[in-house]
Amino acid sequence: MKPDDDSVFRALADASRRRLLDRLHAKNGQTLRELCRGLAMTRQAVAKHLAILEEANLVSSRRQGREKLHFINPAPINAIAERWIAKFERERLTALSALKAKLEGDET
Template identity: 45%
Template sequence: MDAIFKALNDPTRRALLDSLRHKDGQTLQELEAQLDMTRFGVMKHLGLLEDASLIITLKKGRFKYHYLNALPLQEVIDRWIEPLLAKPAARAVLDLKNTLEGVAEMTTKPDFMMQTYIRCTQDALWHALSDADAATHYHFVANRVEENGDEITYYAPDGTVMLICNTIKTTPKTRLEVSFEPKWSGPDMPASRAVYLIEPEGPICKLTLEHYDIPAGQEGVADGWQRMLAGLKTWLETGQDAKFGRPQTAA
């Protein structure tokens, strides 16, 4: 956590994070063009942000893309700020194909990435991501999730379908690619694709989420991913249901 505060204690690094919040997946050249600084200086700041896990990078060909990773900041908020804002009773409410089979390996860069480390076994993490019953313990909205073959359907509290995910391709315990078919604003919302990557590191697992082909108007899914993955991490590490939903406003 010291690395997070050190990384944030500089206006240039905060400007880089703001830029990635506005447009994720930028190259070094794109970020350098926004600052009155040498390439080496920008690289040094990006290195400190990466060391603090506030950004994650993806190499595609000769380009390296940088993505904002908001989960460490969410953990800081949950630890110190959120208890001051929400009463315990309200905290329960605050609480997370191309859609065709046989799609070729994706060569484009993801629109959104997020990464976290979870103290759990590889088997436990795979089960949590692929089992419908497990999702009810950590999804920030859905308390009912149903599985029908390769299709998993998430239901909003009022019983309406909010999301459908179909398995596209799997490498057991390592990689899970699914369609992401949102329904919360109607049946005609375009679909996209999400990929979970699991890398075991001794007693912990590194989980990386990549979201591809996010249609215009659905950029807000980043907030949902933050809440869901925070709930997933908490549930796996504590055994307690964790649903980090949005605060309810007083009537």
């Protein structure tokens, strides 16, 4: 099932989940034990946050022997960037380009 923007935004709204994504970005393919290391959260809390990230398709997991490895999936964040951020960026860049042209006296 493809997550909707709301589930991705809800998952990203929590600072603990963003921290887990940052840790996976720094070193992809970590176990729950590795992700818990150095965090002021219980193992159960980290597992719950990972489940929410998986529901939003921001994290995937794969069994490797007895361990379960977690991987970041940047595709939903990229989709949000393209849909929500890029359209606002285009207007800003167009305005900056027009301002630059006007300041340089090139009003074409």
